Amino acid sequence: MLTHDQLIAALPFCIDDTAVDTAVDTAVPKYIGKVRDVYDYDDRLLLATTDRVSAFDRVLGLIPYKGQVLNQLSAWWFEKTADIVANHCIAVPDPSLMWAHKADMLPIEVVVRGYITGVTDTSIWGMYEAGDRAPYGVPLPDGLIKNDPLPEPIITPTTKAEQGQHDEKITEAELLAQGLVAPAIWEQVRTAALAVFRRGQELAAKGGLILVDTKYEFGIIDGRIAICDEMHTPDSSRFWLADSYDERRDPQNFSKEFLREWFAEQGYKGDGVQPVMPDAFRAQVAARYIETFERLTGAAFVPAGDFTGRMVQLEGKL
Secondary structure, eight states: OOOHHHHHHTGGGOOOOOEEEOSSOOOOOEEEOSSEEEEEOSSEEEEEEOSEEEETTEEEEEOTTHHHHHHHHHHHHHHHTTTTSEESEEEEEETTEEEEEOOEEEEEEEEEEEEOOOSSTTSHHHHHHTTOSSGGGOOOOTTOOTTOEEEEEEEEEEEOOOTTSOOEEOOHHHHHHTTSSOHHHHHHHHHHHHHHHHHHHHHHHHTTEEEEEEEEEEEEETTEEEEESOOSOTTTEEEEEGGGOBTTBOOOBOSTHHHHHHHHHTTOSSSSSOOOOOHHHHHHHHHHHHHHHHHHHSSOOOOOOOOOSSEEEOTTOO
16 A cells, blocks of 8 residues: 555646557547546547546546556456456556447446445435335335345436536336337346446455445447446445444445545535645545555555656557
């Protein structure tokens, strides 16, 4: 684990933007997302993860080594679940880069939940606490309390949000009625997502973590469904520290929830003046991301070195 001082020293080298320097003198289309830049080649994509961090549907700042953690951890998970479902990863030529197959992306994202939790009125716990015993159309028994494990993991779809907007929550029945996904494709997605989530819970437990819930994106590659984007990272999944879990207190978050909690404590939930993250806190967030990587993979996180520029060097790698 990198020390607090090492993480603070890395702050000036956070990757906010990337540019491709290639051996081929051609313009490559670039698309900027919240946490990664995507370069569009004729037959594949280059995903360049940055150190940008987002919450409340806003980019909130830079966290050292965050991009490397997301990229390498996603690649690790793709390998660990390749026997369950295909994925879009071709190769990882650099800690912050991933070559990916192009996919026909489904117009939905999939949320899988293993615990009843959350703090908003649209969270599964918020809805249940308000008396809804079938949040998002999924029947749940009486008597559950916040942070309880669900009898079985549940899966709910959501359409992809426009920038700055929350994801739209719909039920499985509404998804099919609207024809967003064919029933046969949805059944494949449903089966794969639940199986991958169970694998995630098993591997997380070995690292002393609880995989609480997660979001997956699926596409079609060569006629088969495939998981795309990232997978079981501190950004896309909620992890709790297993030793902190009991029924009398909120478990310790080892995920982006730790960041959200800090902003909420400052009175910010996506609107108004955004508070500035102190360097010491940014180092704490980085430590959580890195520890999640180390707990899950069982390997020490080795940074690629101080990133002193904004160029992604790809000479000889195309």
